[in-house]
Amino acid sequence: MGFKIKRNDQIGMFFFAAFVIGTSLIWFFEERFNSKQWKSSPGMRYKIVEDLLDNKLIVGKRKAAVIVLLGEGEVYNVNGKEHMEYRLGIKPTFFEEKREKLTVVFKYDVATEVIHSKEKLK
Numbered sequence: 579m580g581f582k583i584k585r586n587d588q589i590g591m592f593f594f595a596a597f598v599i600g601t602s603l604i605w606f607f608e609e610r611f612n613s614k615q616w617k618s619s620p621g622m623r624y625k626i627v628e629d630l631l632d633n634k635l636i637v638g639k640r641k642a643a644v645i646v647l648l649g650e651g652e653v654y655n656v657n658g659k660e661h662m663e664y665r666l667g668i669k670p671t672f673f674e675e676k677r678e679k680l681t682v683v684f685k686y687d688v689a690t691e692v693i694h695s696k697e698k699l700k
Contacts, residue, residue: 611635617649621667624678627694636692641684651682660684674698 611629615622630636636644644662651662666678676696683691 613647616647620665623664623666623680624669627666627678627680630680631692631694636682636689639689641687641689644682644689648682659690 611626611633616626616630635647639647641660641662648664651664654661654663660683662682662684664680664682666680668675668677676698678694678696681693681695682689683693
């Protein structure tokens with residue numbers, strides 16, 4: 579007596595295998611954050627910003643440590659909080675282009691928030 583796999587089970591196994599392979603490929607080809615690459619290629623930062631955010635490398639660090647990691651950014655104050663802004667470059671797209679930026683908010687010399695934003699190009 580042979581072992582038969584039902585059609586629904588085969589379909590389920592196919593989709594599970596496709597999911598595992600797809601997730602593995604995305605992880606394998608995803609760009610990883612690298613401080614040297616961040617500083618030397620400002621126009622390409624959009625490729626590695628997600629890894630920086632996902633791994634929460636900024637919040638809780640002192641301003642000096644953030645500067646060592648990311649370099650000097652454009653500094654301005656809003657409501658008594660210091661903000662340091664980094665331009666991420668323009669990601670190639672078929673739709674309207676958007677300029678991305680990363681803003682680090684400091685309170686008492688400690689990074690309290692990181693904001694990743696996009697603005698339309700005029």
